[in-house]
Amino acid sequence: xxxxxxxxxxxxxxxxxxxxxxxxxxxxxxxxxxxxxxxxxxxxxxxxxxxxxxxxxxxxxxxxxxxxxxxxxxxxxxxxxxxxxxxxxxxxxxxxxxxxxxxxxxxxxxxxxxxxxxxxxxxxxxxxxxxxxxxxxxxxxxxxxxxxxxxxxxxxxxxxxxxxxxxxxxxxxxxxxxxxxxxxxxxxxxxxxxxxxxxxxxxxxxxxxxxxxxxxxxxxxxxxxxxxxxxxxxxxxxxxxxxxxxxxxxxxxxxxxxxx
Amino acid sequence: xxxxxxxxxxxxxxxxxxxxxxxxxxxxxxxxxxxxxxxxxxxxxxxxxxxxxxxxxxxxxxxxxxxxxxxxxxxxxxxxxxxxxxxxxxxxxxxxxxxxxxxxxxxxxxxxxxxxxxxxxxxxxxxxxxxxxxxxxxxxxxxxxxxxxxxxxxxxxxxxxxxxxxxxxxxxxxxxxxxxxxxxxxxxxxxxxxxxxxxxxxxxxxxxxxxxxxxxxxxxxxxxxxxxx
Numbered sequence: 001x002x003x004x005x006x007x008x009x010x011x012x013x014x015x016x017x018x019x020x021x022x023x024x025x026x027x028x029x030x031x032x033x034x035x036x037x038x039x040x041x042x043x044x045x046x047x048x049x050x051x052x053x054x055x056x057x058x059x060x061x062x063x064x065x066x067x068x069x070x071x072x073x074x075x076x077x078x079x080x081x082x083x084x085x086x087x088x089x090x091x092x093x094x095x096x097x098x099x100x101x102x103x104x105x106x107x108x109x110x111x112x113x114x115x116x117x118x119x120x121x122x123x124x125x126x127x128x129x130x131x132x133x134x135x136x137x138x139x140x141x142x143x144x145x146x147x148x149x150x151x152x153x154x155x156x157x158x159x160x161x162x163x164x165x166x167x168x169x170x171x172x173x174x175x176x177x178x179x180x181x182x183x184x185x186x187x188x189x190x191x192x193x194x195x196x197x198x199x200x201x202x203x204x205x206x207x208x209x210x211x212x213x214x215x216x217x218x219x220x221x222x223x224x225x226x227x228x229x230x231x232x233x234x235x236x237x238x239x240x241x242x243x244x245x246x247x248x249x250x251x252x253x254x255x256x257x258x259x260x
Numbered sequence: 261x262x263x264x265x266x267x268x269x270x271x272x273x274x275x276x277x278x279x280x281x282x283x284x285x286x287x288x289x290x291x292x293x294x295x296x297x298x299x300x301x302x303x304x305x306x307x308x309x310x311x312x313x314x315x316x317x318x319x320x321x322x323x324x325x326x327x328x329x330x331x332x333x334x335x336x337x338x339x340x341x342x343x344x345x346x347x348x349x350x351x352x353x354x355x356x357x358x359x360x361x362x363x364x365x366x367x368x369x370x371x372x373x374x375x376x377x378x379x380x381x382x383x384x385x386x387x388x389x390x391x392x393x394x395x396x397x398x399x400x401x402x403x404x405x406x407x408x409x410x411x412x413x414x415x416x417x418x419x420x421x422x423x424x425x426x427x428x429x430x431x432x433x434x435x436x437x438x439x440x441x442x443x444x445x446x447x448x449x450x451x452x453x454x455x456x457x458x459x460x461x462x463x464x465x466x467x468x469x470x471x472x473x474x475x476x477x478x479x480x481x482x483x484x485x486x487x488x489x
Contacts, residue, residue, distance in 0.1 A: 050391050082393045089391070096388035099487045100406045109402065110392045152487045172392065 001064065003028040003207055004176050009058035011041075011048055018044045019055070020231040026176070026224070029205035033218035033239070036228035037254055042211045045228070046180050049209075050090045051081065062087045063175050089174035093181045095161045097153040103164050104149040107136040107171045139167045143197055159190035163197055170201075177201070179210040195221075215258055219243045227251045264457055270450045271442075271458045278441025279465050285358055285427045285437065290420065292363035297370030304375060322368040327361065328429050334361045335433040351436055358430040362423075369419055377412040378404070382489070410484040417477035421470045428466075438462045 002025035011019040018041045026032050034042045048055040049067075057070040066072070067084050076084070097106050111132045115121055121128060140146055143163045153161055162182055169177055179198065183191035195217050201208065202221050212218050218225060218239060225242040227235040227250075235241075235248045246252045303315035322330070335357040339345030347353030381404050389399030431439045442459035445452050452458075 052387055052390065078395075082395065085391065086393045092384060092388065094382075094384050096382075096384035098385070098388070098403050099489050100410075110394060113394065113398055113402070154488050168392070 002026055003063050004209070005059070005061040006049065007059040007061075009045065009048060009060070010056045011044055011053060012056055018231050019048065022058075022228075022231075022233055024226060024233065024236065026207060026209065028175075028207055030223040031202045031206075031208045031210065031221055032224040032226065033222040034209065034211045034226050034228060035213070035215070035218060035243075035254070036234075037257075040228040041231045042228050043180055046090070046178050046209070046211055050088060050178060051085055052090075086172050087175045089169035089172060089177045091162070091166050091169050091177065091179045091182050093184050095153075095158075095165045095185070097161055097165055097168070099153050102150050102152050103140065103145060103156070104133070104136055106153070106164055107140060107168045108132050110168075111136070111171055136167070136171055139170055140164075142200075143167050144193070157190060158186040159193040162186065162194045166194075166197055166201075176207045176209060179208065179212070181211050181213065183212070183214060213258060215243060215255065227254065229254070267445075267452050267455060267458075270452060271445060271455075271461070274441050274444070274450055275438055275458065275462060275465065278436060278438035278462075281355065281435065282427045282437040282465075283469075285355065285362060285430060285435070286423060288359045289362040289366055289423060289427075292359065293366035293370050296363060296367035298374055300367055300371035301374035301378065304371065305378075319368045319371060322365055323372075327365050327426060328432050330365055331358065331361045331429060331433055354430070354433050354435040357433065358435045362427070362430075366419070366423060370416070373412050373415045373419065374408070376415075377408040380411050381407055406484075407489075410487075413477060413481050413484065417473070417481075420477075421473055424470050424473065425466055438465055 004026040006025075007023050009019050009022040010017075020041075022041075022045055024032070034045065036042050044053060047053040048058075049060055051068075055068060055070065058068070059066065059070070060068040062084075065084060065087065067087070098109065101109060112129065115128050115132060118128070137146065137149065140149060143166060145160065145163055145167065148156060148160060148164075153164070156164065162185075166177075166182075182198065183194050186194065191214070195214065198208070198210065198217075199221055210218070210222070220239075222239050225236065225239050226233045227242055227246070227248070229250050235246060235251045241247075242251065243255065246255060300315055300319065304312050304319065306312045306315070335347060335354065338347065345353075347357045385403055385407070386399055389403050394402070427437060428439045430437050431443075434440065439459070439462055442462040445455040445458040447453060
């Protein structure tokens with residue numbers, strides 16, 4: 001069974017029909033890239049799946065748990081939605097780190113807040129906090145940031161910031177991690193360190209959905225690619241099919257343009 | 261000059277009593293206007309149009325008319341128009357009426373500063389809180405608030421230093437603050453009359469107090485300079 005199932009997702013902003021029925025499945029441990037020109041609906045798709053926008057209709061299921069279903073009459077509570085939301089993580093283009101917290105606190109803030117809801121928090125507080133911190137430190141070390149634990153986001157390079165924001169998302173142990181153009185806000189020489197982190201995660205079989213303009217990266221790292229155009233999925237398949245041997249004329253034209 | 265030195269201890273004591281009343285008005289105004297200002301700023305951002313329109317009208321009236329007039333209206337109108345002097349005749353009543361006028365007036369100014377401070381926070385901060393599964397309250401108190409505080413320290417320090425000097429307007433309804441105490445020596449008070457220097461001397465108090473506040477806000481600004489976006 002697919003870990004992420006998206007069925008017939010629609011979204012309009014006023015008269016602008018941005019998503020016109022998007023459907024796809026993603027298997028556990030797979031990496032999917034979403035490519036397409038700007039305005040094709042890639043970011044809106046990501047935002048709908050992450051609840052930053054509410055889709056008009058469709059169904060989203062993660063690990064068998066329905067996150068969104070426009071046909072369902074039962075309204076999920078705010079708390080339920082928050083808990084379900086944690087099955088998916090999102091890494092923003094603009095990082096959106098919390099500037100007043102240092103690197104370690106950016107990663108541990110939410111795990112610590114969530115730990116307070118545990119029944120054994122009062123009795124076990126010290127052990128729980130230590131556990132959270134050591135997990136965060138291990139995560140940051142893996143992403144090459146162990147020297148930066150005490151630094152504030154404003155003291156980091158763009159590539160370091162993006163790695164911290166990946167660590168912050170991973171600390172919540174999501175089933176699927178989404179990336180919204182993770183290298184678009186970076187200087188070209190800094191994209192490599194972020195792409196390497198994503199490659200390493202792919203090797204560890206982290207399930208990921210990546211909206212990207214980095215075609216060669218998408219080709220290397222993805223198991224599956226969807227090409228979006230004007231709110232629809234125009235072509236989908238392996239990178240070999242979609243990026244190397246596109247069938248649709250629009251896909252061909254798009255790839256010609258981005259590959260210069 | 262010799263006379264001033266002779267009069268100084270008496271004047272100093274009387275001015276201290278007046279300044280204590282000034283200080284009380286200042287502190288009560290801050291304690292009331294900051295939370296009320298926050299409520300007003302939320303009101304003016306409300307999606308319920310009649311509420312935001314009402315709040316904006318009130319803010320316009322309060323910011324658009326002199327605080328001195330507001331003091332007079334709040335103090336005299338209940339007695340003169342409604343025949344019901346809710347403040348009573350004493351210093352206590354004048355103090356409470358002054359507090360009411362100052363709190364309403366400063367809350368309106370603060371609300372605009374808060375509104376600007378809250379609006380200056382990038383939407384990405386709220387979105388990050390949301391995708392990380394934080395509640396709206398957690399996002400506001402753990403993520404947004406300190407950034408708002410940092411953003412509003414300079415305009416708030418400006419406004420608060422203005423408040424120090426604006427407290428003197430309470431003189432218009434004879435609240436016994438420091439200007440009133442200084443002026444009393446012109447007509448005659450504590451056995452001294454015809455002396456204008458005590459009134460001039462009150463400026464030293466204002467200068468010293470706003471100096472202390474300037475240093476304190478500078479320290480706060482520096483303390484919050486460890487981060488920026």
